[in-house]
Amino acid sequence: MERYLIPSVVHACEAFRLLTEHPNGMTAVQLEVALDLPRTTVFRLLRTLCAEQMVEKKGKKYICGMGLMNLGLQMINSDRLHQVAIPHVQRLALKSGHTAHLAVPNHGSSLIIEVFDSPHPLRVACRPGVRALMHCSSTGKVFLAFLYYEDLELLFADKALEQRTANSITDIGALRRELQRVVALGYAIDDREYHEDVRCLAVPVRDSRGVVVASIGITAPATAFPKSQIPVVAAMVKEAACGIYKDAFQMARQLEQSLA
Template sequence: MATERYTIPSVVHACEILRLMANSEQGLSMQALEEALSLPRTTVFRLLKTLLAENLLEKRGKLYFSGASLLQLGLQVIHSDRLQHFAIPHIQRLALQTGYTAHLAVPNHGKALIVEVFDSPSPLMVSKRPGGEAQLHCSATGKVFLAFLYADNIELLMEEHPMEKHTDLTITEIDVLEKELSRVRAMGYAVDEREYNKDIRCVAVPVRDSMGTVVAALGITAPAAVFPKGNIQQVSDLVKEAARGIYKDTYQLDRAK
């Protein structure tokens, strides 16, 4: 009872909204939030406007989702989270196996956020550093998220994050992107075919949790000169094997429960 004397109702309601968002991958409408919180529309409206202004939420059409600032705050959790903990040896082994730089990325406010990197034995550093971001339409990890996590919101996402052209090979048309994502879903891996950097080729695969939801993407990055197209299938098999190892080590206990 004493604790309740010092609580601020609006902050409590804001926290309730954030918790609801965390448990809703498909987003929530204002009406759904009104019903869940049993609050007047005007109150919910003001709370949402405040959370949007602080980037703790983002709005796509009529639905609300967790925002960039909330996900950035979550990076501290990610760095101590068991996913990253168990992923590190697999990422390191993948870099040594392939001779290319290996990295782990998570979806973040319409971009792919790099959270772990192991450089290749080669002295040439070609991957973004932890904390760096990549656009979804022209990065291998980004295409993984578009294909397996955002399949129902691709057009809306591309409206909010226009498809910038980086090289002559960058996909900038939605119908071409849709065909590319169909290929990604069929093959189980995505390729950045010198679309972000004309001299760099990347491959990435999804990392799923115990419920089958894509929570990260595991990828490799290398100069196209030392990573020819003919090696893509072989390398993608190694990346898939590493992703399976991450899943097994991280989530096998969940499946056993």
């Protein structure tokens, strides 16, 4: 076994694999034999996994618990959400005339995972895989407002709010007030804060549980997207986010029914 591996975690993963291979469950004795572990070790392992709802005991047998199943469903839903979102991102770009994109929170940044370019020659391009600073990007502000608002000081404890342009917010207090507006309006604006002469707008995307898991938005030159268009564009982006939610919810229901 590699020196940096944690034995108890390895044993738990092995137990999960065994239980998924035995849908009718396994007894503690069967797990002892299969894992080649002392009875007391298996006992503590199973008690811990049951307490965390990763394993469930029915009679004398242990089966995969709801906690483990929910983790699996979340992983499936995350990938499915991306697939569900693609046509909505495309339609948003065509309808708004601006480059549309989908982003997810990723290790303190906003990660662009899908882009559909504006149909017009005058456009601002971004590519999947680009990470944006949260405090001065529209998608990042969405995540800060709906996921990390209570942890702003902790999130930025060891790093300053970088000033990308003269319009960038560099003060936690000002950022908090901005995020309150995001929640009240239901959308976030990057008003030439990340790049000079570029304006962006983004709204939250929720999964079938109502949890914000992504953000959809548009990016455009400020001359092509003046402030006067913000209400109209915001309505378009909200419509796209609502469509993603409805499709994700329907897909989740179908998945649950297939597993029932």
